[in-house]
Amino acid sequence: MAPDALVGLPEPDFSPPPLPPGFPRWKHFAWDGWDLEIPVDWDLGALDASPKGGQFRLDDEFETRLMVKWQPLRGRFDPLKAIERYLRGRVKKARLTPDLGASVPGIRDAFKDMAYETYTLTSPDSPHRKSWGVSAYCRNCSRAFVVEMTTDSRAGTGERQVARVLGSLRDHAAGKLARWEAYGLSLDLPAELRAAGSRFTQGLVSLTAAERGRRVEVCRWTLAGIHLANSDLRKFLTAYLSRIRNTPRLKIEEVAVQSHAGLQFHSPRRMLDGARTGLRKKLAIYTPAHQTGLLWHCTSSNRIFLLTLGSNQANDIGAIRLLASRVRCCKVIY
Amino acid sequence: MSAMRLKPQPIDRRRSLALKPVRNPEAVWESADGAGLVTIDIPLQRRPVPGPFLWLATKLARKAPPSSRRMELDQVGSFVWRAADGRRTMREMIWLLAAEYRLNRKDAEVALLEFVRQLSARNLMAFANTPCSV
Numbered sequence: 154m155a156p157d158a159l160v161g162l163p164e165p166d167f168s169p170p171p172l173p174p175g176f177p178r179w180k181h182f183a184w185d186g187w188d189l190e191i192p193v194d195w196d197l198g199a200l201d202a203s204p205k206g207g208q209f210r211l212d213d214e215f216e217t218r219l220m221v222k223w224q225p226l227r228g229r230f231d232p233l234k235a236i237e238r239y240l241r242g243r244v245k246k247a248r249l250t251p252d253l254g255a256s257v258p259g260i261r262d263a264f265k266d267m268a269y270e271t272y273t274l275t276s277p278d279s280p281h282r283k284s285w286g287v288s289a290y291c292r293n294c295s296r297a298f299v300v301e302m303t304t305d306s307r308a309g310t311g312e313r314q315v316a317r318v319l320g321s322l323r324d325h326a327a328g329k330l331a332r333w334e335a336y337g338l339s340l341d342l343p344a345e346l347r348a349a350g351s352r353f354t355q356g357l358v359s360l361t362a363a364e365r366g367r368r369v370e371v372c373r374w375t376l377a378g379i380h381l382a383n384s385d386l387r388k389f390l391t392a393y394l395s396r397i398r399n400t401p402r403l404k405i406e407e408v409a410v411q412s413h414a415g416l417q418f419h420s421p422r423r424m425l426d427g428a429r430t431g432l433r434k435k436l437a438i439y440t441p442a443h444q445t446g447l448l449w450h451c452t453s454s455n456r457i458f459l460l461t462l463g464s465n466q467a468n469d470i471g472a473i474r475l476l477a478s479r480v481r482c483c484k485v486i487y
Numbered sequence: 488m489s490a491m492r493l494k495p496q497p498i499d500r501r502r503s504l505a506l507k508p509v510r511n512p513e514a515v516w517e518s519a520d521g522a523g524l525v526t527i528d529i530p531l532q533r534r535p536v537p538g539p540f541l542w543l544a545t546k547l548a549r550k551a552p553p554s555s556r557r558m559e560l561d562q563v564g565s566f567v568w569r570a571a572d573g574r575r576t577m578r579e580m581i582w583l584l585a586a587e588y589r590l591n592r593k594d595a596e597v598a599l600l601e602f603v604r605q606l607s608a609r610n611l612m613a614f615a616n617t618p619c620s621v
Contacts, residue, residue, distance in 0.1 A: 161616055162498065162499075162502040162503070162505075162506070162616060163502055163505040163506060163616040163617075164502070164505070165499055165501035165502050165505070166501050166502070166504065166505040166576070166578065167501065170578070170582060171576075171578060171579045171582050172582055172586075173582055173583060173586040175586075176582070176586055193592075194592060196591065196592060196593050214500070214504070214578070214592070214596075215500050215501055336591045336593070336594070337589075337590075337591045337594075355594060355597045355598065356594060356598075375588070375589070375590050375591070375594055376563070376588060376590070378562070379561065379562060379563070454589055455588065455589050456589075485589045487585060487589075487590075487591055487592060
């Protein structure tokens, strides 16, 4: 090895991601009603969602590419004011030049039922970068939001990418099911369930969605072969549940889930369950009283999935089976 | 003095991911069938011990002190070790790892950076800015 090779740093790399042959170029990001198509090298960088509003940020390998901020709105919506509020402080600090009403490609169909206004941002300090923004209000879900995407001509991203990403943006589920997809976890959940929590750690991704009296948690682990090298599914499940506080004693049985080996678990029936449920309703206690779950190892995608349903019905096997059938486990999503 | 108080400049990610990890050519390694788990022999650096003490230690232990330590890599580690041939950039290796083990890009990146950091701390891996071969 030449000693010179180890001195100094190489030039910045602006080439497109070096995807191996056969690798998909695009994927979905979907969360809490939001759904859009994004390049495969983008991932969730930040997320903050609550009933009072929220935001998420999508980053590529090097920098932030897309930002969405939303909040429920009941009164009159003025898109220009929303843009001014969103850009306040940023324009002066980063020496940005806004162009309100500028053309943003590809959004006409996606935003046809909404009141919206567009803008672009440029800066003399970085002429190769351009931000494309839309402020809109959706009458169906009463959400006002601002979405902003940044392109960099050095990295070969431009209007075509903006048209594809912003053109695919949906801010609420069209039917009874809503898609959730992030970090390779993809499933459909009933549209009435809202985001109630998430966890993104290395190898483990979990999302929790809930409504009154019902709570669904989905976890996925990658590198299942390594997790199960010196263990089996039962040991894996027991170890996972033992780390959660206040887990009731659960009955565990072997089952097949989407034709994969798996385990089913549920909290045991108790005496006077019907009366207890009625009493909880009367007292407006919405914390689910029973847990039912499925754990399975998908050999096609080399992942482990855990689906837990908290409800007021003991041993709710039918509901959990239906939810499990909507997890896209065999499809390898990056 | 003022130069000593300067904070180290953060390295641009675009530059750092363009580096090419390369195995220490001095490291002796083997894998069972050419594609299995990798085992690396790490030479132990010892302080020079005076002859009589070394003789006494050998007599007491009834064997010579080991001159190297074996490190067995797991599946993913073995894959990364083989891929670090000085020709691929960090960025290429991240995507390669993601494709091989069906990982999300971020999962692959975190795992790879941590593993490469551990190997470079043990002088088993270095980074080149131009292609090189080992």
